[in-house]
Amino acid sequence: MSDFILAIESSCDDTSAAVISDGHVLSNLTHTQIDHAKYGGVVPEVASRIHQEMIVPVVDAALEKAGISAKDLKAIALTSGPGLVGSLLVGISFAKGMSLALDIPLIEVNHMRAHILAHFAEPPYPEFPFLCLTVSGGHTQIVKVDSPYDMQVIGTTIDDAAGEAFDKSGKLLGLPYPAGPHIDRLAQQGSPKFPFPEPQIPNLDFSFSGLKTSILYFLQKEIKNDPEFVAKNLNDICASIQDRIISILINKISKAAHQEQINQIAIAGGVSANSGLRQALEDWGHQYGATIFIPAFEYCTDNAGMVGIAGYYKYLKKEFATDQLVPQPRMKIN
Ligand code: KG4
Ligand code: ZN
Numbered sequence: 001m002s003d004f005i006l007a008i009e010s011s012c013d014d015t016s017a018a019v020i021s022d023g024h025v026l027s028n029l030t031h032t033q034i035d036h037a038k039y040g041g042v043v044p045e046v047a048s049r050i051h052q053e054m055i056v057p058v059v060d061a062a063l064e065k066a067g068i069s070a071k072d073l074k075a076i077a078l079t080s081g082p083g084l085v086g087s088l089l090v091g092i093s094f095a096k097g098m099s100l101a102l103d104i105p106l107i108e109v110n111h112m113r114a115h116i117l118a119h120f121a122e123p124p125y126p127e128f129p130f131l132c133l134t135v136s137g138g139h140t141q142i143v144k145v146d147s148p149y150d151m152q153v154i155g156t157t158i159d160d161a162a163g164e165a166f167d168k169s170g171k172l173l174g175l176p177y178p179a180g181p182h183i184d185r186l187a188q189q190g191s192p193k194f195p196f197p198e199p200q201i202p203n204l205d206f207s208f209s210g211l212k213t214s215i216l217y218f219l220q221k222e223i224k225n226d227p228e229f230v231a232k233n234l235n236d237i238c239a240s241i242q243d244r245i246i247s248i249l250i251n252k253i254s255k256a257a258h259q260e261q262i263n264q265i266a267i268a269g270g271v272s273a274n275s276g277l278r279q280a281l282e283d284w285g286h287q288y289g290a291t292i293f294i295p296a297f298e299y300c301t302d303n304a305g306m307v308g309i310a311g312y313y314k315y316l317k318k319e320f321a322t323d324q325l326v327p328q329p330r331m332k333i334n
Contacts, residue, residue: 003074004066005315006059006098007308010091011083011111012138013042014301015054019066020077020308025121027065028298028305031058040177041167048086055094062304070102075320077107077311079114081331082138088327096323105320107311111302112333115268116145117313118299118306126264126293133253135277136269136302137163137178140206140249142256143333145266148313153333154260155204155252162245162271165208169215169241173230183238184274190235192243194218199248204256211244246280253281257290266293273300 002021009016009030016030031054036042063070078095081088099106116132119125126145131154134141140162142155160168163180170179196214199207219237222229230237257265267281278294285292299306314320 003315004068004072005107005308005311006062006073006076007109007304007311008055008059008076008078008091008095009111009114009302009304009307010051010055010087011079011081012087012302013047014303015051015058016302016304017055017059017062018304018308019062019068020305020312021066023120023309023312025305025308026067027062028303029058029062029065030303037177040171042084044084044086047084048090051087051090055090059094070098073102073104075105075107075311075315077109077307077314079111079307080108080321080325081328082111083327083329085327085329088329092325092327096325106323106325107314107319108321108325109307109310109314110331110333111307112139112141112143113151114306114310116143116151116266117148117310118268118295118303119266119293120148121299121305121309122296124293126266126291129262130264130266130293131253131256131260131262132266132268133249134269135162135249135267135271137161137167139269140208141333142204142253144260144262148310149317151333155206155256157206157208158201159207159209160212162206162208162249163269165211165245166241166271168212172212172216172219173234173237180271180274183242184276186235186238187242187276190237190239192240193236194240196240196244198244198251204252204259206248206252208245208248215241242274242276246274246277249277250280250284254284254288257288263288263290264293265290268295268300270301273297
């Protein structure tokens with residue numbers, strides 16, 4: 001009989017459940033909350049209410065798709081941070097109740113570690129040690145991964161995350177939230193002809209807030225001359241924004257690879273779905289002689305499959321949580 005683990009992810013605006021069997025993902029289902037689009041960003045109170053509505057149907061569907069029932073489960077893995085406290089609380093409360101009812105242990109999972117360990121959901125797997133560029137709506141990190149248990153952050157953003165840079169720039173252009181996928185699509189029909197400045201940040205850290213400000217001033221100036229400027233140049237503006245975000249990311253991962261002498265490079269998090277970033281990373285890897293690992297699309301954005309994989313590694317070591325488990329909105333990677 002396999003060791004089935006249920007995994008739950010509810011740290012932001014995705015309610016997701018997955019079933020993992022001996023480290024393999026059998027089902028991975030996500031309800032993405034579209035309700036936030038009309039507010040131009042995630043509203044925490046709205047997010048936790050929708051998690052409450054969706055968690056039971058999503059978990060039921062994940063069990064059904066995996067072809068098992070709740071009593072077959074050996075453990076429940078769940079994200080306890082970082083994330084929105086109310087959203088995390090829904091997943092934690094649900095998992096605690098289920099673990100009590102079934103008399104099975106809980107496994108506490110760090111959301112950022114889960115993004116990285118998503119690379120072990122499907123082959124090819126990176127070899128240790130590898131570097132992972134984790135780029136999401138809330139985080140931008142370069143992590144040195146020595147093993148599934150041993151990771152350290154060697155570079156991080158000092159202000160906005162890469163996903164926020166996409167979303168806030170998109171907002172200035174009047175694009176719906178989250179703007180990342182829209183900029184990606186529009187950029188494919190444009191050329192990066194507007195030169196936005198690259199911030200000069202020492203070491204392996206990132207900064208994106210200056211880019212947002214320079215886009216704002218650029219748009220204000222151009223709209224003064226031509227009120228139709230954005231509509232006439234939307235594709236080129238998107239291509240220029242995307243191009244600069246990508247160059248910031250590629251320059252830092254390149255610096256990290258040289259510094260650490262590591263040529264196994266992975267990307268993770270929602271922004272790793274960006275087609276321009278994927279291509280630029282492949283091109284850089286080809287030049288530098290690095291092997292690039294890009295997760296399948298379903299493992300890029302928030303999903304419980306990655307939580308299940310991270311949970312499975314802890315399950316192997318019997319690292320179970322106590323019922324004192326609480327949300328940790330600012331949880332660090334170690
Ligand atoms: O990892 P994720 O699903 O949630 C967080 O933990 O934040 O990442 C969401 C972020 C959003 O900022 C969204 O705009 C961005 O990922 N994103 C993209 C693309 N798809 C999602 N950014 C650029 N291009 C994309 N194709
Ligand atoms: Zn995430």
